[in-house]
Amino acid sequence: MATSVTLPTFHTKTGSLVALSNNNRTAQRNHPTQEFNNGVVLSAEPLRDNQLFEVKIDKKVNSWSGSIEIGVTVCDPGSLNFPFSATGFRDGTWVMSGMSILCDGHSMIEDYGCDLDQLSEGDKVGVMRTSDAVLHFYVNGIDQGPAATGIPSSVYAVIDLYGKCAQVTISEPSSLPARENSVMNSKLTNEIAHEFLREISNQVAHTLAAEQETSCSDDEAQSRDGLRFHERCGNLVKLSNNRRTAERRRPLDEFNNGVVMTNRPIKDNEVFEIRLDRLVDKWSGSIEVGITTHNPNTLEFPATMTNMRNASSSRTIMMSGCGILTNGKGTRREYGQFNLDELSEGDHIGLVRKPGGHLHYFINGMDQGMASANAPSPVWGVVDLYGMAVKVTIVDHSPVESEAVAASMVPLQPVERSLVNTLRQFLDSCEGSERAESRAVTETEEIEKLLFSPVCGVHAAVINGNRTAHRPNAADDFNNGVILTNRPLRPNEVFEVRLDKLVDKWAGSIEIGLTTHQPTDLDFPSTMTNIRSGTWMMTGNGVMHNGCTIIEDYGHNLDRLKVGDRVGVVRKADGTVHFFVNGIDQGACATSVPPNIFGVIDLYGMAAQATIVDSSDALTSPDTDSSVFSDPDQLKFHHFHGRNATVLHNGLTAARPNATGEFNDAIVMSNRPLRDGELFEVVIEKMVDRWSGSLEAGVTLVKPEEIDFPNTMTDIEHDTWMLSGSAIMQDGATIRNGYPLDLDSLIIGSRVGMMRCSDGTLHYYLDGVDQGVASTDIAAGVYAVIDLYGQCAQVSMSNGTVVLPPASVLQQQASLQTEQISTPSVANTDITHRLSKCCGKNITLRNNCWGASRTQGFNHGIVFSSEPLKYDEIFEMEVSEVSDQWSGSLKIGLTTMAISDSSSSISIPSTADEIVSRVTWIVSGSEVKKSGVVIKDNYSPSLQRLQVGDRIGVCRYSDGTMHVLLNGDDLGEAASGIPKNVFAVIDLYGAVEGIVVTSSPSIEMSSIVLSPAYEVEPATQDRDQDSDTSAHLSTCFHSNHGKNILLRDGGQQAERLASYNQGLVVGNKPLKRRKLFQVRLGRLNPRWSSSLMIGVIGFPVDKYTFPVSAMAIKKACI
Template identity: 45%
Template sequence: MAAELHPRSGKLIGLSNSNRTAQRNQPVQEFNHGLVLSREPLRDRDVFTVRIDKKVNSWSGSIEIGVTALDPAALDFPSSATGLKGGSWIVSGCSVLKDGRSVLEEYGRDLDQLGEGDRVGIQRNGRGELHLWVNGQDCGTAASGLPSRLWAVVDLYGKCTQITVVSCEPPPNTEGEECEEDEEEREEEAAPARPDKFPNNLESDTGGSSTNNSPSGSSGGTAGIPMGSGGMTTNDALLFHEKCGTLIKLSNNNKTAERRRPLDEFNNGVVMTNRPLRHNEMFEIRIDKLVDKWSGSIEIGVTTHNPNNLDYPATMTNLRSGTIMMSGCGILTNGKGTRREYCEFTCVAANQTPGVVYGVVDLYGMAVKVTIVHNHNHSDRLRRNNAIMRALSPDVGRPRPALSLTPDPEAPDRLLFHPNCGQKAAIIGDGRTALRPHATDDFNHGVVLSNRPLHSNEVFQVRIDKMVDKWAGSIEIGVTTHNPAYLQLPSTMTNLRSGTWMMTGNGVMHNGTTILDEYGHNLDRLKAGDTVGVVRKDDGSLHFFVNGVPQGPAAWNVPPSVYAVVDLYGQAAQATIMDDMADLPPLPDDSSEGPMAMSPGSPCSVTGASAASDLRFHQLHGTNAVITNGGRTALRQNCRSEFNDAIVISNRCLRDGELFEIVIQKMVDRWSGSIEAGVTAIRPEELEFPNTMTDIDYDTWMLSGTAIMQDGNTMRNNYGCDLDSLSTGSRIGMMRTASGDLHYYINGVDQGVACTGLPPGKEVYAVIDLYGQCVQVSITSSSGPLDNSLCTSNITEKSFPIHSPVAGVAHRLHSKHGKNVVLLGDGCQAVRVGGYAHGIVFSAKELKTDELFEVRTEEKELNHFIVHLNGRGVTISIFHQNRSKLSHGLEHQSQKKRIDDSYCKWRSTLPRVSSYNQGLLVTAQALPRQQLFQFQIDRLNSSWTSSLSLGVIGHSPDRLNFPSTACCLKRSVWLLQRDSVFHNSLKICENYGPNLDTCPEGTVLGVLVDANGCLHLYVNGMDQGVAAQDIPSPCFPLIDLYGQCDGIGGNEKADILESVCWTPPPEVNPNKTCEYQALCSRFKELLTLPDGYFNEDAKYNLCYCESCHKLRGDEAYYKRGEPPRDYALPFGWCRFALRSVSNTFKKWHIAYHGTSVGSLRRALDHSQILTGEFCYGEPEENSAPEREIPRVRLSPTMRYSGLEVFAPKVQFRDPRSLRCHNAQVGFQVCVRPGSYKVGPQSLGVSEPLDPRFSNTEIEWITKEKGGTLLYGLLIRVE
């Protein structure tokens, strides 16, 4: 029938030729959105055939074809065919997908390899099977069980850009018959006893022909192998042969092999390939599953044995002919070792390999499941590359998890260590003590045994005397039947394969094989002073003890007359036998190498902490943290190879006014950064410990360096102390006050309020992050509740000097008070912040006889609010829950010309009706403390310059003689104008908040006077900080409608928008998008860049406009990379974060690159600044091609890279305001250190471009491809 494509198609498809030809538009810029479907459903046996007309080389992947049960008339087209669901079968490359999930690999021809002119078709036969046809050849059954009503689907994906429908007819009968014959052949090939297709012409070295049951057997001769019998799939894919070991189960079209009963059996897991390997063909497998029960693991190699004739052995190393295997780190040829330490000195496993060999895998021991990896399969390539990256990352050592105390010695006869010990061990102290003298040089060969067998029920117990923190792993203990006098001692006892039971880590091993997981206490967490023991009871059961606590039975049927064994492995450096016949020697005082390097007599000793407080570290902690000393000490293990994952948290929540103090006991000079401390409202049981605590994005307040961070976002820089500058012996404390303030104490000195607004009724826990240089801390005896006097009851001021912020205060107020009261001044001042009642307060302590309790009453009057609509300001809307009457110039004769009389009673707006000034507004009622008054700019008049101003006045407007503008007020007035603060018309502060002249329509402004008498400006709900102090009471809000701002609107919005609140001020969202960021976002949307390039989490998008960067407290310059290098923040730009990059790039430097809008997409496609063949420009005709690779210009500051010569301006119309703007774009780039040269600016500019960077060092030049990585897209709009 005449085949056509459905008129509905992907959004980039253009149809022509009577809907028979489809072309993907913008083929170089876009690779997807190219779906087309057949106009009518397919009939049975019809082959819907298309011809590939055009291809491009820009992309990977190509045409995809299949069928779907979805009606194209109602289909919401996805970006690619693999996104079709609801009954869709798609052939992509060599894979068959059903509803987007792979159901068959290595099927048919690889569609990605087809070229222009090739034909590809899809067919559903009468049996409901799907067939793919390539150039007239049937590729066999791709899927079965298809419904009867299906439409053909073609995806012009990647390289394929144009196709034409050729036909939709049944194939010729001959082809159909051949198809049926092929199916019959495949069914025969699927039989278990199928013969192999390849002739067996493999000769062994001996030339014999026998099965592997004979130790001298060979690989078999040519006899008995039928020639030409089918043995492979139609596309000749490398798969596992169906004949395999007795415990092997094949799946995934024979690509995957799995050993059954992996916890019961460890061998009989041999599998071979279905055909011999070709020359230079890689046989590669992926390990999918391992178990911890056995020793030994996967073995891989080649053999000349034909799998059809081979009597599979239990392990391939049993074969004595024609076999080369890699086992462990050695090479075995015919079962005998031929190379040791393979890959250490050479990667050649064997020099003479027969011409015809099969691939062999032995799923032995721990190896349970493997899958063949095909290099041309995208999914296999991706997973393999990820595995390679993971393998190349540095090892983190063994994980170590907690501990206890209490020895209980018991021994009938004297037990000593046998003098025959490991080559790195020594026996001292009359045979009672064993040690590794050079414990920091070697971690094994420290095996020692008892001098006689243990009696039944006799406990053998040792104390760990000394530890080192250089290695992973620790002491191991157990029993063995081997006599130490005749035993050749191994490097570790777990290498012994007979008569040995050992407790190692938190498992039990018998003859080198794990028989119990998660048994007892983890020995890797023990420390100096802890004890471990072992006993064989008379019933043959074996039990272990840790610090005298029995861990339960570990093994049964242990024979009598076993010797005790101790393996001083890893961190364990010295151990002493404990018995009643001699005094136990003291612990060695040389503990400098161990983790407990602190003296009991130091001022911050932790010995007395239990008397002062029950605060401890919680048993739950980060993976690299270890808790010792009864929960009072925390340390980071492997401190020279690990710098994070060492978060510890208090064992209970902190009480109000309670100090949690720790002392730094050990540091290393290897890393940058140091300890971080704070509090969290997350319970330890609910906390999933991250790498660092600043990764938590809720209910967490941390001090990192000098930065105060809330929920991972920096709220304040340059706090009073720098944690990165602390050294060993420094003390850090933190305390939440009753009013919800967080204070830090350094060496007992209060550093002031770090942040406010901690939930007063919510539990918070102390958090310590042993990060970077900080390795070990302990809770001091100063931790505990602090009363409100100048010193604590149990701690002298010498050991913990607490400096009160209020001198000479005898009393403070109790933390329990009326709900309308807020305590200030460290509990010395009470303020009622709302209503007229619920203002009761109490003294913190009961009064003694004749003791005077004295307070001073400060009169409160209502304050007034000021806004000055100056210049551009036209209209504002006031949001207020109390409908206080607004007093403006209409009530004063001098203002009657300017303000419309119809708006004096809280109507919809308060406009200025003429001119550009005389628009002063003052509220009739004063502004209460802690109450936020907000209004919105409704309309701007571009005829004027400048805009509104606002502030407060300290006297009643009834006595005010209204001037033409607010800046003419000279008495008791605080005014916010542009980005400055004025007091009585004198400027007292510059660069405060955003420039009010630049605030667009819709901006919500507000003022608030806090309980301390400080004036705050709010912009779109965000506090801009303290603008002025000592604001009197009462004070009245003032607005000046000046210049472009014509008026303000009320519209009773306060009943809808709850912007005004009573103490505390509203919680503001620091990630709230500002107007400038929203404008940049709208321009970014006009660029139609794919969302896949950008980070999905919007919190990483940062606006560097004047308001936002001041709100965050950003510094102008930062350092980044190894070695560190300065870069400037891109003030005035907005950054949109690209997809997250690996931590590897954190060692790279930060730079900027200005570019044009037309170059964005190509750079994003390659994730780097393009050089070489990707650069602009072509050589002139008849000219020799240039050899020099084009250079990329970068700069550490956007003041240079953002110049118009690098980042040309484009004009666009804002879809929201319909105004025209100019925009520039650029990139924030990670640059590999050493890949660039620093040079002078190339524009001939004489004046300095950036105060931090000299003009002679402001331009970075790189020619290296791959030396840059895009980090963020920068946009600036004018």
């Protein structure tokens, strides 16, 4: 006979903001959009063994970070003084917060189970203490595994309605017979295993205690420990990773109370170094690092360490920004070459106190010099997670990493080894042969390196020690390029390849996946998607299983990958398959995939060569420019440079870090001599207003290894040619004034280049335009020179670096490109941009995500671009529906949110103004807002006046600025400092209810641009002519024209449809004497440099095959 189970209830004593209802089974936090804590509630009775206490999330708000927290405590709610949050409990409390398990407020497990912060309304979360005193957490009924052991028998459930979580209700108790049976069946196993572990623990502890007593004191033992953070810290700090990582909670709500100190004093010459793990772009100011004589055991931690001003008894020395503060007062205004407020994630900050009391700071390993000459002793290291700085980790320079490592260095006694071996055998017998086999692999076998199998498709070959696969005749064939790995992949082992070579003749590109077929047994097909068994492949942006599509729109389109991009696949231990593009997980795409599975790539279409990325290889980030891999002899900056210069980003950027304190000694040079006709071009990225003069550029025959770098390059008195301002200087003496290019007038974003031509002349270029001959008789083998002088503080290599071929080759190139363009082998499938499927709840997407409508209400109408915008790429749409029912109107901008079609729509707020979880710039009405805060008024005509047919667009230019375009007119700079990889965001708010996307993605060019031209739309001729020339009005463009030209309006308009060349058009009649032939420019494309060319030709064009550009016409032409 079944017995009824009483539903648990909440205790009537709760946190100060909690209200109970539904017979004390529902708890809600009052004023959830105004308060984020004081929402703790406990169960009315202690939990029974194996009783699941589960709640359902009824309501969430988007105002805060963080969410529900759950756990157990020994504290009696009847006599409890409730803390602000569950993590504030002490004296026997275990809480799950996010993905962490905390005991009495200290982190025990950093990465456990599902992330509670990502749960949605309707999700359930529970907690259980088993009969063997083990704590388990459940998410939507799924056991997340053991979280803690040794839990007391009488514990109450704890629920914290924190942050986003505003209301919960206790769920019906679940029966868990299988769980109870497994607990009973495994009870004996656990007891025996615990007995073994207890015996080992006792013996090891006894040995260590004896050795410690006889060999050293407690202080000496502590000094051998690697540096960690002290457990006492600022009240918003969370410690993890064995107290080597510190993180400030609620970084978007609070900017201080993040002070942490080392667990012991720093020894002389001991390096205390931290890595900056996370920053937020909300506050001003950032990390501060230093030393203090305050003892963390007795210190009352301040809101910020610069508040420590008691100079009589203690001293605190901090580096803040680019200055040094002692007891909160500035002692050095300009220190070192770096500003801590400008550091990025991944940068390292270190300090050393030397025996003489000298304090030195190190930034990314570079000594910044002496910061203080009389640092006290003893001192503790101190870090202030202030402002933008959220998370840091100690970089350990000690050979002893932790107590566990120290213990492992103590040799085991024979009895202990016997216990360990017996325990291993016991666990192997309990857990089966899989554990024993995996242990045998790791202990007795050197893991076989993952390579390509030499047995492959008929058009493929494996080279480079079986690490690289290629199609030798990629220009002649496009398939039969299947290659498998030499062995099956291990669980969780990533098989990743880097694209080394592409050909632009074919459509399609690399495909990657997994197969159960062995390379020695497979009858290699022409393409891997023809295999009908045991195969999972990612092709394009879809996933296929056994030749059938299972996901049509999965992730990044592999057909758009460039040279240097990476693509990978992994089968996880649970049988799920994930694909990766440039290290970014595209998500799970298949489940229940069997083990013993081989990696496979198909070098199809454009993909001609790929190399396996080994875990030991230096991997590039997704943001790394693909040209880094396309040419091993790429032009960069040399690692030898002036005293005040530094070279960054793998030699592609040169900077003068202390630009406001130093104006010279910042010469940088190319890493190799320039070839004839090779353009060395840089773009100015940073300038300061403090100095006169600016960048100087030129060439020299002196090798970087042989130069004793002077203050400025114009001090070199031999074999050097420089442009300084508008003066040409040779060997330090002016040989010409008034050169057309004045370097002192350049601004941020200007591109400056220099080239030694084959005739020995030196030319300078501004934004791709030749400024003419600067000097003659320049010897071959010169190095490019850039002097970051005066106002110019930073430059980077431009993508415009090219080598011009000899004139004799132009005609051959013209005919070759004509043939390639005339071959319709690559289909342009991306006609317009597309909207992401992740959108507001009132949005309906139409026409394959090319249009969107708001179906109800006036808000919840946010849509995003499906891909991040490239530099200078315009995302434009046309208003298709307007309703007079509502006020307000469309909002448009850019966001740093990571958007994909699989992203959850639950976290999308009702309006774009409320997107504050990631930095977002929005134009609303006539205002510009950053994360909801107005940063510019009266920017543009009010967007509330938009009507059907109006076009509105947004663009992120290469100089990092956001511009909005209205009906094709650029409204100017709306915001600056826009990072890479931003998505367009549009809010169909108020009156505007529907849009249609009208813009097209930027076309990726793989060939070298020799002389690209702006896209133009020549229009009708001037009709203001007299009657005797009326016959001339019929003049139009000839029907024979360049391959990329489309004629309109009876031949009186011409438009270039694609690329940057093949745009030649000619009049249909010979020009009459003294008659004007003119065109009007209809449209420009800012993607390209150079512009329109116009002239005359002296031969009929009826049967003429036009070359790629007018410069390649070899007949009579001016």
